[in-house]
Amino acid sequence: MAETAEKKQNPIIETIKTIVYALLIAGIFRTLFFQPFWIPSGSMKDTLLIGDFVFVNKMAYGYSYASCPSLRLPQFGIDIDAQDVCGMFDGDNTRLWGGEPERGDVIVFRHPGNGAEFIKRLIGMPGDTIQMRQGRLHINGEPVPVEDAGNFEEIYERQGPQGRYPACENGPVGEGAVCLKSRQRETLPNGRTHNILNVGNRVLDNTPVYSVPEGEYMFIGDNRDNSTDSRVPLAARGVGFVPYENLIGRADRVMFSSAGRSMFFFWTWRGDRFFKAIE
Template sequence: MTGKSGLWEMVRTVTVAGLLALGARSVVAQPFHVPSGSMEPTLEVGDFLFASKFPYGYSRYSFPLDALPIAGRVLGHAPERGDIVVFRLPRDPEQVYVKRLVGLPGDVVQMRDGVLHVNGQPAALERLEDFVETGADGARRTIPQYVEHLPDGPTHRVLHVAGRDGLDDTPPLRVPEGHYFMLGDNRSNSLDSRVAATAGGVGFVPAENLIGRADLRHFSVDPTALDEPARWPAALRLDRIGLIH
C-alpha cells in the first residue's frame, strides 16, 4: 500500500465513521448533559444521558442545523404523561431543556398550595426522607422530598420547599392542541411551563420542539470535585448509571 492510498483509506474510514455517528445521533439517540438541578432528584448536575429519538418520531429539530424541512412531526408516537422529555425552548430554540411532561393537549393544569392538579385531580404526595443536595460551593443542604403520583401516570420523586419560588399557586392553564406542559421535578428550583414564554418562562411546548425521551443515564460525575484532584476517584457516580424513570 502506497502512502497516498493509505492516507485515502484513512480519510475514507474517518468520513464513514463520522457519517454513521451523525446518523445515529440524528435518528437513534442524542447525548446531553445536565447543567442544572431543576430535575433533581431524578437528574443531578453532572449526569450525562441519551435521549431516544424514535419514540416521538422526527421534526426539524431532530437533525443538525434544523435540516429537516417539514412542519410538525413524522413517524413515532405521541409522548405520555410522566415522560422525561428533552426539547428546544419555544422562545429560544437554541436552548435545550429537559423536564417531565405532566400535561397533554387539552388538559387543564394547575398548582394549588404546591400540589399539582391535572383536570381537577390532585397528584397525591407521599413524604420521603429529605434529599441531600451539594451546592456549587460544596455546602450540603437538605430539601423535602416526596413521591408524586401523577393522575393515570407513573410515580416519581419530587422536591418541594413551600413558598420558595412563588409558583405554588397558579391559575388553571389549558394546554393547547399540539402542545405539552412541562415541570421540573425540583419544583422549587425550576423554570418551566408554570411561567409563560412571554414572561421569560417555558410556557406550553409545541410538539415539533421535542427532541427525544430521556431514557438512559450513561455517565455521571460530581462536578464539585473536579477542582480537587484528591477527590477525583470518588467523583465518578457509577451507581447513577442506568435507565431513567
C-alpha cells in the first residue's frame, strides 16, 4: 500500500520539479544573457515606440548587482528587487568582466534613486561636459551636428498600457488627428547617428553645463521634449548621473512590436518592426 501511495505522488512531485527547474533555467538565462524589456513610454521615439519588445544584451558590459532580475507584480503582491537578491554586490561601482559602453548605445539601467528600470541613449561619458542650448545638444562645448529628417507622424490617441496621449508640435489636435513632431538626424562625436524629435520650446531645451563624474554616465531620451532623463538632477526627481554598476545591458534589436494595450493582442503587432536593429 505504501508503495502504491508513493507511486501516486510521483507525477505531482515530478511536475513540481519540472516547474522549479524551468524557473531556475529561466532565471539563470535572464541574469546572465538576455533580459526582455517592454517599452512603456514614448521617451525614445522614433528609435523605440511604445509597445516595442526588445531583448537586452546583458553580456555587453559584464555583470553587477543590477544584472540580477527584478520581479514586480503588484496585482499579486510580488515586489522582488535586484537589490533584494544581489544587494551584497552593490556599492563599489565595479563589474565582473566589465566592458565599457560606447557613446550612442541604447541602454537599460537602474534608476540611481528608486531602482526602476529605464531605457535611454548614452550621451555623456565620464569627464564630458554636456549642455542643451536652444534645443541643441553640446558635448564638451561643441554643438552636435544635426540635419533635417522631415516630420514624425502618429495618430493622436491613447497609446500603450498607460493610455497616454502623445505630445504634438502641431497641437492641440483632436482625437484621431495626425500628430506631428519635427525630426532631425543627430551625429555624435564618434560618428554614431540617430533620430531625435522636437515638440517645441520646452524647459529642458536650455540647461546648465553638466560635468559627468568619473565612473558615471549621462543619458538622454531621443524624444527630447518628452523624456525624464539625466538633464534633471536626481535631487530634483530626475535621473541625474548613472553609476557604471547600474547598467543592465544594451538594447540591440526590436524583436516585435504591438500598437495595442497588450503584447498578446497579436492583431495589433507592427509588421515592419520584427527584428529591427536599434540605431
